[in-house]
Amino acid sequence: xxxxxxxxKKRTAIACSCKEILLEYGIKNLTVSHIAKTAGVGKGTIxxxxxxxxxxxxxxxxxFIADHEQQLHEISTMPISSKDKLLHFFxxxxxxxxxxxxxxxxxxxxxxxxTNGTQEMIDFNRACREKFAxxxxxxxxxxxxxxxxxxxxxxxxxxxxTFALGLVVEEHTVSLxxxxxxxxxxxxxxxFIERKEHR
Numbered sequence: 001x002x003x004x005x006x007x008x009k010k011r012t013a014i015a016c017s018c019k020e021i022l023l024e025y026g027i028k029n030l031t032v033s034h035i036a037k038t039a040g041v042g043k044g045t046i047x048x049x050x051x052x053x054x055x056x057x058x059x060x061x062x063x064f065i066a067d068h069e070q071q072l073h074e075i076s077t078m079p080i081s082s083k084d085k086l087l088h089f090f091x092x093x094x095x096x097x098x099x100x101x102x103x104x105x106x107x108x109x110x111x112x113x114x115t116n117g118t119q120e121m122i123d124f125n126r127a128c129r130e131k132f133a134x135x136x137x138x139x140x141x142x143x144x145x146x147x148x149x150x151x152x153x154x155x156x157x158x159x160x161x162t163f164a165l166g167l168v169v170e171e172h173t174v175s176l177x178x179x180x181x182x183x184x185x186x187x188x189x190x191x192f193i194e195r196k197e198h199r
Contacts, residue, residue, distance in 0.1 A: 011049045014039040015059035023101040027057050027108040054112070058124070061109050064102050065128055068092070072135045082143030083190050089139065090164055090182045094171075107172055132164075133157050153193040 017039045022030055032053055036043045050056045075088045093099050113121045136157045143149035163185060171178040 007049065011059065012063070014041065014046070014049055015056055016063055018056065019060055019063065022057065022060050022105060023098075027054075027105065027112065030057070032056075057105075057109065058120070061105065062124070064105070065131075068102075069131055069135070072132065076135050076138050076142075082139055082146070082148050083186060083194070085139045086136075086160075086186050087182065089136065090167075090186070091179055093168075094178045094182075103168065104172075107168065110169070129161055132161060136160055147195055147197075149193050150195060156189070156193070 014035070018030075018035050021034050021038050025034065030053060032043055032046055035053070035056055036046050039046070046056070050059070071092055072089060075085055075092065078085060078088070080088075093103050109121075113125060137154070140149065140153050140156065144151055144153060167176070167178055167181060170176050171181075
């Protein structure tokens with residue numbers, strides 16, 4: 001009897017087995033040979049599941065983003081103030097060495113997206129933004145419902161996401177202290193959107 005292979009699961013398994021070497025080598029230095037050896041399959045099998053190296057990287061980043069999204073959902077349900085939730089939301093990607101490595105991979109992905117990105121990359125970035133916007137909307141709406149924030153705060157979701165993306169780039173290019181920038185930004189923002197009785 002023939003063994004039936006779930007191609008989607010196999011594709012994900014190959015990509016996920018390569019997370020560590022992607023973090024070690026980066027996108028530019030990672031080769032299909034590295035990937036095949038790490039995944040325990042032949043190079044031919046790699047090309048059976050992926051069009052090219054970038055396709056594998058895309059799958060791995062999708063996995064990173066899914067993990068990050070789950071952590072953000074957990075933050076959004078914590079029994080803390082809206083301000084503290086936003087601080088945790090933005091600080092999450094700067095919390096430990098593993099987060100920094102993933103952030104470096106994401107920066108490489110952004111660079112590729114901006115220089116010779118495909119429609120798939122654009123769609124992926126848009127989908128990520130929508131997922132994060134949903135979580136931010138939930139945090140802000142809860143703050144409005146709890147009378148912590150003014151109703152006008154609901155218009156801040158897109159600017160908050162733009163700030164986060166800008167910080168990902170600037171923390172790397174001009175050596176900003178990301179956590180300090182986040183604290184300053186949120187403190188300043190809350191002087192305008194927080195209801196006085198909650199200060």
